[in-house]
Amino acid sequence: MLTRQLISYCGSAKAVFTSHKGQLLKIPGIGQTLVQNMNPNQALQLAESILKQAEQQQVQLLFYTNPQYPARLKQIADAPCLLYYKxxxxxxxxxxxxxxxxxxxxxxxxxxxxxxxxxxxxxxxxxxxxxxxxxxxxxxxxxxxxxxxxxxxxxxxxxxxxxxxxxxxxxxxxxxxxxxxxxxxxxxxxxxxxxxxxxxxxxxxxxxxxxxxxxxxxxxxxxxxxxxxxxxxxxxxxxxxxxxxxxxxxxxxxxxxxxxxxxxxxxxxxNWDEALAPAAVKHSKGLHLNAAEFEPEEWQIIELLHAHKEELMDNISWKVQIPVSRLASVLLGLEFKGVVKSLPGKKFALV
Known part of the structure; x- marks a missing residue:
């Protein structure tokens, strides 16, 4: 968590080590002891050693910013920042x-x-x-x-x-x-x-x-x-x-x-049974929603919520592969259309 916090605020791993200690101490959760113990030279030596072993043993190092890092794990607060994958x-x-x-x-x-x-x-x-x-x-x-x-x-x-x-x-x-x-x-x-x-x-x-x-x-x-x-x-x-x-x-x-x-x-x-992915979804008010009336992204969300009743926003994001930043506007559009409703705890469901 602290690694993500540092990189989120500083912008990159390099920036973490080049930032002034006073700036680092302003980051929530970062204390004096951690900042004092940060040693760029020691960290780089360790990183170089690990990279060498990884290359020799054909092991991929997947940092959480790597596109190949499992997207499903990115939704989890205590997911590892670095994975070793062969x-x-x-x-x-x-x-x-x-x-x-x-x-x-x-x-x-x-x-x-x-x-x-x-x-x-x-x-x-x-x-x-x-x-x-x-x-x-x-x-x-x-x-x-x-x-x-x-x-x-x-x-x-x-x-x-x-x-x-x-x-x-x-x-x-x-x-x-x-x-x-x-x-x-x-x-x-x-x-x-x-x-x-x-x-x-x-x-x-x-x-x-x-x-x-x-x-x-x-x-x-x-x-x-x-x-x-x-x-x-x-x-x-x-x-x-x-x-x-x-x-x-x-x-x-x-x-x-x-x-x-x-x-x-x-x-x-x-919802892996293709038969459960209809071209039309029955609305709770008795109306039928047709795929042709919605954008592809919107219909993906409608199908998902039809199958699972309600979903967390983060789960919707990775299941339909739409970034959260983009998903927020798509969901808002569906709310305006009277198709989707927001629930407590960042959950969404069909109306």
């Missing part, structure tokens, strides 16, 4: 699904994971998971088998594959997918880094699907984070007598996740 999958692909679950996966969990990924093939999404034992690695392997790009989000540096036994799977993933981390080279996968890793998994996906999960564990943390980001969460129901189904059943029972029983559940939730 691979060739598009991190801004039109459709991205995160699949996570317990490390103690059952045969049922494995089978359902493979079926979910196989069924998703018609949509050609990027499959995101965390490279862990159990459901995670089953999701990655199923994606490779289905010919889908898959990205593993790691709690270690880009040069440390953990668990190491998954190295061969990673090699296959790199052919059309990739590995992603916020941690620099040489970083070991210490325990606190896994919950932090989970927020990237939750932030990247249009939806996070929990296949099997105990009542406590990383999968439920990921679901909780996704919900806090206003992201869609789905859970696969499981056997009442099995511990690793307790988490999924709890999420469904408490309305923290929609139930996943078949692909159409996901398609309807995310």
């Amino acid at each position: 691979g060739n999958a598009d991190l801004n692909h039109a459709k991205i699904v995160s699949i996570v679950g317990t490390r103690q996966a059952t045969d049922y969990g494995k089978r359902i994971t493979e079926k979910i990924v196989s069924d998703l093939k018609k949509h050609n999404p990027v499959i995101v998971s965390g490279l862990a034992y159990g459901i995670d690695i089953f999701a990655h392997r199923a994606a490779v088998a289905a010919g889908l790009p898959t990205v593993g989000v790691m709690a270690s540096g880009p040069d440390i594959i953990y668990p190491s036994v998954h190295r061969k799977t990673v090699e296959k993933m790199l052919e059309s997918g990739g590995i992603l981390t916020e941690n620099t080279f040489g970083t070991k996968p210490d325990a606190p880094r896994f919950p932090a890793r989970n927020r990237i998994i939750a932030g990247l996906g249009d939806c996070t699907i929990i296949v099997e999960a105990a009542i406590k564990g990383g999968a439920l943390i990921t679901a909780d984070i996704a919900n806090s980001y206003n992201k869609d969460v789905m859970a696969v129901p499981g056997n009442l007598d099995v511990k690793v189904s307790e988490g999924c059943n709890y999420l469904i029972k408490t309305n923290q996740a929609a139930i996943y029983t078949k692909l159409s559940d996901l398609e309807e939730l995310l």
Whole structure:
């Protein structure tokens, strides 16, 4: 957050180091200790070392101002400022699904994971998971088998594959997918880094699907984070007598996740079924809105709000790929036309 704050006020990373200390202290959230400890020479030496390692290991450095930085993550307040990415999958692909679950996966969990990924093939999404034992690695392997790009989000540096036994799977993933981390080279996968890793998994996906999960564990943390980001969460129901189904059943029972029983559940939730994108939308006052009567940008917004009832302005921005600065005027125009209404909390819905 402080990095974004500094660059936002100063205009560039270079300007941060060349600005007078008095100017920096006027920036909200920037204190005396931080300013005193800023050392341009030390920072440049570290940056040069990282750039050299990245070049040697074919790792891309994606700063949050980079066009290739995941747009979905830009909408999240605690998103990493810098990502280390190795691979060739598009991190801004039109459709991205995160699949996570317990490390103690059952045969049922494995089978359902493979079926979910196989069924998703018609949509050609990027499959995101965390490279862990159990459901995670089953999701990655199923994606490779289905010919889908898959990205593993790691709690270690880009040069440390953990668990190491998954190295061969990673090699296959790199052919059309990739590995992603916020941690620099040489970083070991210490325990606190896994919950932090989970927020990237939750932030990247249009939806996070929990296949099997105990009542406590990383999968439920990921679901909780996704919900806090206003992201869609789905859970696969499981056997009442099995511990690793307790988490999924709890999420469904408490309305923290929609139930996943078949692909159409996901398609309807995310409006991926082409049949749900009509050329005409019924207005709440009984009128019909026709695509021909609106600009393409306006109709994209109308379709989105028709499918999702209400949306945050930031979510509308990345889902229809219209910059917030431009989106504000488009939404205002739709309000004047009596089609869209603004709600508390920067949300919008059809009238």
